[in-house]
Amino acid sequence: MTGSHPAQTRRPGRLWIQLLRVGLAAARTTPGTRLRSWALLAASAAMALTALAFATTTATYDGRTQRDTARGPIVTGSAHQATALWKEAIDSFGTTPHGVIYIEPLTPNSPPPPGLSHWPRPGEALLSPELARAAEDNDSLDRYGHYAGTINAQGLRSPSERMAYVRPAHPPADPAAESWQYITGFGQLFPMNQDIYPHTAVETNGVIAVLMAVPALALLVVATRVGSATRDRRSQLINALGASWAHRALINVGEAVVPAAAGTVVAVIPAALLLATDVRLPFTGYIIDTADTRRAWPELAGALAVSLVLTLVLVVILHRVQRSKTATRPSLSSSRLPKWRLALCVVGVLAIAFSQYAPKGPDIAIFLAGTVLMWATLPSVVAQLCIANGKRIAAGGYRKGDPGRLIAGRWTAAHPGVLVRLSVVFIIGIGLISHLQVWNSRLGDSAAAAQRITQRVGDTLYTVHSSTLTSGAVKNLSRNLPDGTHLLVATTHPEGDHPRIDLTGSCPDLESLRLPCPGTAQRVTSSDPRLEELARPYAGNLTVRAVNGDLPVSQTNGSLIVTTDEPGHRAEIEKAAYAAHPGINVDTPGETWVIGAQQKNNANNWLFLFGGSGLALLLVAGLISAAAEFVRIRAGLAPLSVLTGNYQVFRTIALWYLTVPLLIATALATFITNWHSLFFVISLREGRFSWPVLATAATGFSLAAVAIGLLAAHSARRAAPFWRPKAD
Incomplete structure (x- = not known):
């Protein structure tokens, strides 16, 4: 054969x-x-x-x-082996922080950091391209010294990183006292300058x-x-x-x-x-x-x-x-629906519930895995509920002689896969919206209060501090400050039952704030919002004392106060401060909190990017699923106008077959999202859940469920007059 x-x-x-x-x-x-x-x-x-x-x-x-x-410094404890000095500081333009790396070569053959073709000259600064643009926008391109160019891509974590390499105008007299580190070169992983998105892969x-x-x-x-x-x-x-x-x-x-x-x-x-x-x-x-x-x-x-x-x-x-x-x-x-989907949904729910008892680190992975399992299989749970509900609808339609309910109930019980595809958009969509809200709520009350402080004080008061501030640096700062500014020393005493903050300065500087000029410390009260914000963390207790000559820097613990008669001098003040002492910090009251809140908002922007993409995909899925069901309903329901003699049956079937299951999906998704968001807050260890946001999402999806049913009925009604019998 x-x-x-x-x-x-x-x-x-x-x-x-x-x-x-x-x-x-x-x-x-x-x-x-x-x-x-x-x-x-x-x-x-x-x-x-x-x-x-x-x-x-x-x-x-x-x-x-x-x-x-490649750019991480190799730190050494031996000054004899060192080839350069290295020091890191943090600064910001607006609410976006950036790193400032101070460098000083000690040997003529020492290689510069990656990203630099040569060592900057004394008093020069090289900025990353993003930082250079931000500095130019803030009229502060020369904040750290003479602007000598940009850092190339090999020396940046990403092209969007903001950082600067700065060489002081004068080498440090005592590197150890000024927190400099001795290094032998570069090439060791060294965490520094966490940028826009510091999370792990x-x-x-x-x-x-x-x-x-x-x-x-x-x-x-x-x-x-x-x-x-x-x-x-x-x-x-x-x-x-x-x-x-x-x-x-x-x-x-x-x-x-x-x-x-x-x-x-x-x-x-x-x-x-x-x-x-x-x-x-x-x-x-x-x-x-x-x-x-x-x-x-x-x-x-x-x-x-x-x-x-x-x-x-x-x-x-x-x-x-x-x-x-x-x-x-x-x-x-x-x-039929596979039973394993329901089992996986139960596994996902249990993983979410028990993730809070897992060790820190694995708890996030368990929570995310449970979340994916639950949201992926929850539509099958909804479909299973709708099957049981469809049988009841069909039985009720049979008893009352209602063909619309009878057909809708039997369709619901016979086609659970359709319900899964339609409800997936509603279930995952409500979950995404609510969880994006929880993540975005991490701004917190303290950061919001800090924003109010910043708005109230404006840019007329600055805190200048450094743990290595010297009397010589204070003198240089005082000489280089622009006209219309005043320099004071702030000494804080937060401990004990009577915390207070002491201000020390010359009589002209104290009088510019409408303060007395006593020779010994005197408690005062002031209606100046700048002084009120300074004293608020210390129960409002503020004392002042006048001095002649140099400010007592040894008593300040590195804290100075600069006030201005008029706003608009920030760039000049910061330039004077950084020229006086490398690594100094200049900020307004509450600015640190605001910067921290903005960093969280930057992370939220990533969620908006990924979450917005996910919501767009869900919207496309919903439109496709609804369009496919419209086509099927139009073909399946058109002959019923001949059998029943009216078009009302289309609306009855569409509402019971599409709208009711989708409303069930919305209700279950709302309940599950409320429960899941509580565990989400526990997992994040911060943030708040918003019922108004969840209610708004649920209302929007409920209206969409009604609209889908009405549109399906309208589509079938328009197709009915054109129906002709076919040999199929």
Whole structure:
């Protein structure tokens, strides 16, 4: 037999090509193909962009670590072995902090830090490009000395980093007393100058997984199951003909490969942009270094390829065929829900509940894993509830002779997969909105109070402090301050039952604040808002004392007060302070709190970037799912106008079949989000949950549920007059 039919030996080798061609043909002829193709393209692009985000994050952090290691100082305790002096300080322009690195070479052959082609001359400063732009905007380009150029990319953690290398005009007389460190060179990992986004790669990938990967998977599930009834019948038919799982998989791959590949090609555009130039991310201001992405181009290409393969694998997995041991009649898999989804939802809930008892570190990972499991499987729980509710609706419609309720109830019980795809947008959407609010609430009451202080005082009072301040530095500062400014010494006594702050200065400087000029310490009260804010942390207790000659710097513990008669002198004051003493700090009351709050807001901007992307993906998934259901309802309900003789049945079916389950999903999502947000606050150890935000989100999604039902009914009613019987 084998010899008489040689063509049969070639058939198995060609079968997979034939099956792929069957899938390609089905993609062109199956009803609803256009909608499904666009949906798969969008889902594949979302998966590819998410994979690209993971790969870019890994490449970026690898590059950051390499540059951090290359520029880190190698500290030594021996002055004889040292080749340079090094000291770090923190400063800010507005509410954005930056690092200031003071350097002083000790040997002529000492190599400069990475990013510098040569050592700056005495009194010169080199700034990163981002810091140089900020300094120019604040009219402070010469704050640290003569501006001598910019630091190149090899010396920066990222192109968006703000930092400066400064060489003092005069070498320090006593480096140890002024907190300088002896170094032998550079090339050791040394944490310094935490910039816009100081979190680790693991934390960043965790945020991407929760806020982008889960919505992308939801979109893929919805896109795969668009118009699934026809494909499920086809799968049952070829299964009855003896096709194996691999045969069905090849047909499904052939049907989905073109739009899936097109979606991956769409993601090639941002990948090419990352490889071509530095990219500034929206909302965050962070700049991705193209050198990092170019170095990791194989990983970026691999991520796109893996996303395409994963998309096709999920397409195959989501087209399951239920085999029956007692019947040969094909049955649709959409009439049942896998029990393992409900079990995974329970596992996710338990992981969230017990994460608070886990050690610090693993608790975040357990919480995030439980969150992903719960939100991914909660739509199946909603569908299970709706199945039971659908049976009750059908029974009630049968008893009352209401065809609309009868049909809606039976549809609800028979098609839980549709309910899963529709409710996923509502459930995950409400959760995302509420959790973004909780994260954003971390600003805190103390930071808000600090903002009010800053607004009240303005830029007419500055605190100048350093732990190594000398009397000579105070004299230099006093000589270089601009006209209309006054210098005082502040000595604080926060301990005991009677805390107080003492101000010491010359009579003209005290009188400029409408204060007396006593020779001994005298307690005073003042209505000047600047003095009120100074004394507020000390129960309002303020004393003043006048001195002639030099200010008693030894009593200040490094704290000076500069006041101005008029605002607008900040740049001049800061320039004078940094020229007088390297590493000095100049800020207004409450400014440190405000800067800390702004740093948290910068982290929130990353959540808005990833969370906004996730919400956009969910919106696309909702639109696709609703559009697919409109098409199915329009075709399925149109004949009912002939059988019932009225169009009211369309609205009844649509509201009971679509609106009611979505309202159930909204109610359950609201309850679960309230519970989950409490654990989210515990996990963050800060922040507050807002009921108004949750109520607003729930109200918006409830209105959307009503709108979806009404639009579906309207679509069916418009199609009814054009319905004609077909031989199907």
